[in-house]
Amino acid sequence: MILLDGKLLSAQIKQEIAADVAQIKTEGGKIPHLVAILVGTAGRSETYVASKMKSCEEVGMHSTLIRFDDDVTEADLLAAVAEVNANPDMDGLIVQLPLPKHINPDKVMETIAPEKDVDGFHPVNIGRMAKGLPAYVSATPQGILEMLKRYDIPTSGKHCVVVGRSQIVGLPMSILMQRNDYPGNCTVTLTHSKTTNLAEICRTADILIAALGRPEFITANMVKDGAVVIDVGLERVEDATKKSGFSLKGDVKFDEVAPKTNYITPVPGGVGLMTICSLMQNTVKAARREVYK
Numbered sequence: 655m656i657l658l659d660g661k662l663l664s665a666q667i668k669q670e671i672a673a674d675v676a677q678i679k680t681e682g683g684k685i686p687h688l689v690a691i692l693v694g695t696a697g698r699s700e701t702y703v704a705s706k707m708k709s710c711e712e713v714g715m716h717s718t719l720i721r722f723d724d725d726v727t728e729a730d731l732l733a734a735v736a737e738v739n740a741n742p743d744m745d746g747l748i749v750q751l752p753l754p755k756h757i758n759p760d761k762v763m764e765t766i767a768p769e770k771d772v773d774g775f776h777p778v779n780i781g782r783m784a785k786g787l788p789a790y791v792s793a794t795p796q797g798i799l800e801m802l803k804r805y806d807i808p809t810s811g812k813h814c815v816v817v818g819r820s821q822i823v824g825l826p827m828s829i830l831m832q833r834n835d836y837p838g839n840c841t842v843t844l845t846h847s848k849t850t851n852l853a854e855i856c857r858t859a860d861i862l863i864a865a866l867g868r869p870e871f872i873t874a875n876m877v878k879d880g881a882v883v884i885d886v887g888l889e890r891v892e893d894a895t896k897k898s899g900f901s902l903k904g905d906v907k908f909d910e911v912a913p914k915t916n917y918i919t920p921v922p923g924g925v926g927l928m929t930i931c932s933l934m935q936n937t938v939k940a941a942r943r944e945v946y947k
Contacts, residue, residue: 655912658801658884658919664927667800668713671934675714678941686941687716688746688772688933689738693731693757694724698890699750706748709930715937718744728757732765739767746772746937751822769946772936775822784829788945790936792826797928798863798884799830802837807861807882807917814840815859817852817905818866823886827863852876864905874910883911883918886925 678685688710692703703719710717720734731749738747747770753759763771768778774792782789791799802809814831818824828844831837840861845852847866856862856876864872865886877883887905904921912918919925939945 655915656805656917658805658917658924660797660801660919660924660927663801663804664931666804667928667931667935668709671715671931671938672713674938678938679714684743684745684941685714685716686746686934686937687718687744688748688937689718689720689744691720691722691731691734691738691747691749693722693726693750693753696752699752703750706930706933709934710937713934715934724754726754726757728761731757731762735762735765739765739770744770745940746770746933748773748933769943770940772933772940774826774936780821780826783826786833790939790945791830791932792822793932793936794823794865794886794925794929795827795830796932796935797925798827798886799837800932801884801919801925801928802882805917807837809837809861810839812840812860813843813858814861814863815843815845815856816863816865817845817856817872818864818886819844819846820865823865824863827865831861831863866905868905869903870905870907872906872911874907874914877911877914879914880916881914883915884925885919885921888921888926 690703690706707717707719738744747766749762751759763775766776768776771779771790774790779789783791816824816828828842831840832842843855845855853876857878859881861882863884867887869889869891883906885904885906889903890900891903893901902922
C-alpha cells in the first residue's frame with residue numbers, strides 16, 4: 655500500500671507556484687491576487703479560509719479576505735461579488751461555502767465572473783470543462799487529477815466509481831475521469847444516495863473516489879484488493895481521547911480499508927491540501943489570462 659501524500663505533494667506544488675510568482679515579479683508583471691468572501695464565523699469555514707490566505711502568503715501571492723456577519727443580506731453579498739468582478743487588481747474570487755440558509759448559493763456562484771471563478775463552480779466553467787474547452791476546473795477534482803498524475807497511477811481502461819454527485823466534486827470528477835486524456839479514459843460509474851447495490855458496485859472499482867460526506871461510510875467489504883482509493887471526506891467526529899474533543903475522519907474507514915489497497919489518501923493530509931494548491935494554480939492562470947484571453 656502506497657500513501658498518496660497530499661502534504662508532500664502540496665509542498666512541492668507550492669514551491670513551483672512560488673517560483674512562478676517570483677518570475678512574474680522579476681518580469682514586472684502583475685502579482686496574482688486571490689479574494690475570499692467569508693460569511694459568518696463557523697469554525698470549519700474559518701479554518702479553511704485561513705489556510706487559503708496563509709498559503710497565498712507563503713508563495714508570494716496577494717490575498718484579501720472580505721468578511722460578513724451571518725445576517726448579511728443576499729443583495730449586499732451579491733454587491734460585494736460585483737465589486738470584486740469590477741476590480742482589475744483582483745484576479746480570483748472564492749465565496750466560502752456553506753452560506754446561511756437565506757442566501758441562494760447558486761445565485762452567488764452565477765454572479766461571480768467566470769474569468770475570476772477560480773473555484774470552478776460557475777455554470778460557464780462547468781460547461782466548458784464538460785466540452786473539453788479551456789476552463790477553471792473545480793479545485794478539488796483538479797487536485798485529485800494532479801495527485802493521480804504525480805504518482806503515475808494508470809487510469810486508461812480502468813473502472814472508476816465515484817460515490818457522491820455534488821456539483822463541487824462528484825459530478826465534475828465523473829466527467830474528468832472519462833475524458834480522452836491522462837488522467838482519464840476510465841469507464842465511470844457515478845453513484846449516489848439512491849443507488850441500489852452500492853457496495854457491490856464499489857467492489858468493481860479499480861479507482862474509488864469517495865465524496866459523499868459521511869464519516870467512515872466506505873468499509874473494507876466495499877473495496878476490492880488492489881484498488882486506488884481517494885477519500886474526499888473531512889468531517890469532525892466526537893472523540894473524548896482528543897484535547898479538542900473531536901477527530902477528523904474521511905468517508906473511508908482508513909484502518910480497515912488501507913491494507914486492501916495499492917494506493918490510498920489519508921485524512922487529514924490528503925485531498926484537502928491539494929484543493930488549496932489548485933486554487934492558487936487557478937489564480938496564477940487568472941492573473942496571466944491563460945483561460946479567458
